[in-house]
Amino acid sequence: MVHVSVIGCGNMGSALVRGLARNGTHTVTACDVDPQALEAVSELCSNTTTDLETAAEADIVFSVVKPDITASIVEDLDLSAEQTLVSIAAGVSTDVLEARTDATVVRLMPNLAAESGNMAGAISGETIDDDVVAVLEEVGIVVEIDEDQMDIATAVNGSGPAFVFYLLNAVKQAGVSSGLDPEKAEVLAAQTFKGAAETVLRDDRSTDELIEAVCSPKGTTIEGMNVLRESTVEETVEAAVIAAEERSRELAEEVSNE
Numbered sequence: 001m002v003h004v005s006v007i008g009c010g011n012m013g014s015a016l017v018r019g020l021a022r023n024g025t026h027t028v029t030a031c032d033v034d035p036q037a038l039e040a041v042s043e044l045c046s047n048t049t050t051d052l053e054t055a056a057e058a059d060i061v062f063s064v065v066k067p068d069i070t071a072s073i074v075e076d077l078d079l080s081a082e083q084t085l086v087s088i089a090a091g092v093s094t095d096v097l098e099a100r101t102d103a104t105v106v107r108l109m110p111n112l113a114a115e116s117g118n119m120a121g122a123i124s125g126e127t128i129d130d131d132v133v134a135v136l137e138e139v140g141i142v143v144e145i146d147e148d149q150m151d152i153a154t155a156v157n158g159s160g161p162a163f164v165f166y167l168l169n170a171v172k173q174a175g176v177s178s179g180l181d182p183e184k185a186e187v188l189a190a191q192t193f194k195g196a197a198e199t200v201l202r203d204d205r206s207t208d209e210l211i212e213a214v215c216s217p218k219g220t221t222i223e224g225m226n227v228l229r230e231s232t233v234e235e236t237v238e239a240a241v242i243a244a245e246e247r248s249r250e251l252a253e254e255v256s257n258e
């Protein structure tokens with residue numbers, strides 16, 4: 001059992017706390033300045049606190065606050081070399097963090113699916129302790145990357161859920177427009193995205209081969225695929241991912257200039 005603290009229990013921090021509570025393997029201290037945010041997770045963790053000093057007592061300290069306040073909070077934590085700081089802030093570099101803490105620094109770009117144990121997480125760090133990986137694997141899949149790839153990972157898997165929600169809603173709305181009940185359309189669309197993602201993770205075939213497997217000769221899917229292939233959807237999705245990546249880079253510059 002590892003003692004973990006989560007500082008900042010907003011959207012991302014609370015998803016992490018909820019994900020860790022599913023197995024209940026670890027002692028989790030939730031810390032936030034907002035009593036309502038703590039109230040929302042109080043039954044899912046070992047203890048809650050508004051006090052940074054209490055949160056600093058954990059073996060692994062997750063900093064899940066906004067990028068612009070991450071550096072000052074990390075400094076205030078005053079962690080020791082025996083501890084690990086996992087920073088989730090988009091755009092806040094290891095150099096900025098290491099200048100403010102004695103702890104081992106790991107950067108993590110998680111996503112909201114940590115809540116259900118389905119996080120896609122990208123991590124980077126010179127020393128990534130087995131305990132850190134074990135804790136993260138309780139809430140999803142972790143992929144190690146170089147720190148200079150963090151901005152694109154932020155766009156792909158950090159921001160990614162928002163892009164998927166948007167696309168999923170477009171499929172749902174098309175179903176609703178053609179007469180499906182909204183709730184049923186949502187279930188059908190969401191389960192389809194979930195099932196398709198599961199297939200990609202489990203199947204050795206490429207996505208092109210999988211598309212071909214759905215397209216029966218002279219069937220329905222090929223008609224839809226023709227529309228997609230003649231459109232600029234692929235370019236638009238790429239532009240969305242690149243815009244998020246560029247913003248992550250800008251955040252890094254803003255933070256390092258502070």
Ligand SMILES: NC(=O)C1=CN([C@@H]2O[C@H](COP(=O)(O)OP(=O)(O)OC[C@H]3O[C@@H](n4cnc5c(N)ncnc54)[C@H](OP(=O)(O)O)[C@@H]3O)[C@@H](O)[C@H]2O)C=CC1
Pocket residue numbers: 007008009010011012013031032033034037064065066067069073088089090109110111112158159
């Ligand atoms: N949302 C997401 O899907 C993802 C977010 N991230 C990263 O996670 C971080 C948090 O984002 P998100 O959860 O969306 O933001 P939120 O604003 O939802 O959550 C941040 C929380 O931290 C609290 N907080 C502020 N100051 C302190 C403090 N001094 N001590 C303790 N808690 C504090 C805030 O309280 P108050 O509101 O009262 O200020 C708030 O409850 C960001 O760095 C972001 O880049 C990474 C991947 C995905």
Ligand SMILES: O=C(O)[C@@H]1CCC=N1
Pocket residue numbers: 090154158159
């Ligand atoms: O939008 C953001 O800045 C954060 C980082 C990745 C997801 N949410």
